[in-house]
Amino acid sequence: MKCDNDMIYLMHKYLDESLTEEEQRILGNHLQRCEECQEHFHELKRADTLASDKTGVTASSSFTNRVMSELPRNRKRTTWIQWFRHHPLVSAAAVFMLLMASGIFSAWNQEDQVTVSKQEGVVIEEGTVVVPEDITVEGDLVVRNGDLKVQGRVDGDVTLINGQLIEGDTSREATEGEELQAYVSGELNYVNQVFEWMWYHVRNFAEEVFSMGEESPE
Structure with missing residues (x-):
């Protein structure tokens, strides 16, 4: 949604019946100008009514899709992590070679005796x-x-x-x-x-x- 999240916050306060007169004025003026917010506001009101009714009626698909789209998405695992998880033997060999190389490099720098x-x-x-x-x-x-x-x-x-x-x-x-x-x-x-x-x-x-x-x- 392109509008400020403050408008969404005021919509929820309206449903909770906790808006002040000034907030009611601000929300009303904005809804008169923004059709997208009007649609979202009506969907919220319908959802609140259905939830209060307790009849088990399902919310509209457009509302569900809108809510789901606003939820944070899980970060995809990077490709190389997935590859190592699917190739445990290669992963173990790579770790072994890394540790071995580290030990050899350390020994090279530390030892100078004939x-x-x-x-x-x-x-x-x-x-x-x-x-x-x-x-x-x-x-x-x-x-x-x-x-x-x-x-x-x-x-x-x-x-x-x-x-x-x-x-x-x-x-x-x-x-x-x-x-x-x-x-x-x-x-x-x-x-x-x-x-x-x-x-x-x-x-x-x-x-x-x-x-x-x-x-x-x-």
């Missing part, structure tokens, strides 16, 4: 992990926050996280995936960005899950 996945026979000297000449590291070697110097041999892949490979007295960054046949039987991989670090963990987690599935008895 760490190595294989301790036996490996030496850490001033931020550099050294594989001595007479030592062979069995399996993959992961070095974090330090450089790597291989004087012996690594039977597996080498992953350097925030570090470089040292050959002789100088460090160099070999091509990622390069096979270093002289002292590494596998490949050399670098992880020097936080997103690479997150992908590294996600990839390892996926490999562990699939390997567990293959090992489980049928």
Whole structure:
């Protein structure tokens, strides 16, 4: 309804028989000028009469539609919330990946100590992990926050996280995936960005899950 809600309020006061003389004058003048308010006012009076009569007569359809149209409508749920509710497994996986990424990102920012996945026979000297000449590291070697110097041999892949490979007295960054046949039987991989670090963990987690599935008895 285009008219001021004050007019609706005065109509209801009229039905309650609580209008003042001034309010009666204002309402009367407005109804003389506004046909839409006249119709609404007559519908209110008919509804009040029917309610007082208690005969169970139904209000007019136009009045019902008008009242229903003025009621506040429920807000529609956003599409993405509905989608997540209908895909609980995907929702759970998304939450898990979000929490996992958050934890990995936090660990990336907090840790700066040199760490190595294989301790036996490996030496850490001033931020550099050294594989001595007479030592062979069995399996993959992961070095974090330090450089790597291989004087012996690594039977597996080498992953350097925030570090470089040292050959002789100088460090160099070999091509990622390069096979270093002289002292590494596998490949050399670098992880020097936080997103690479997150992908590294996600990839390892996926490999562990699939390997567990293959090992489980049928």
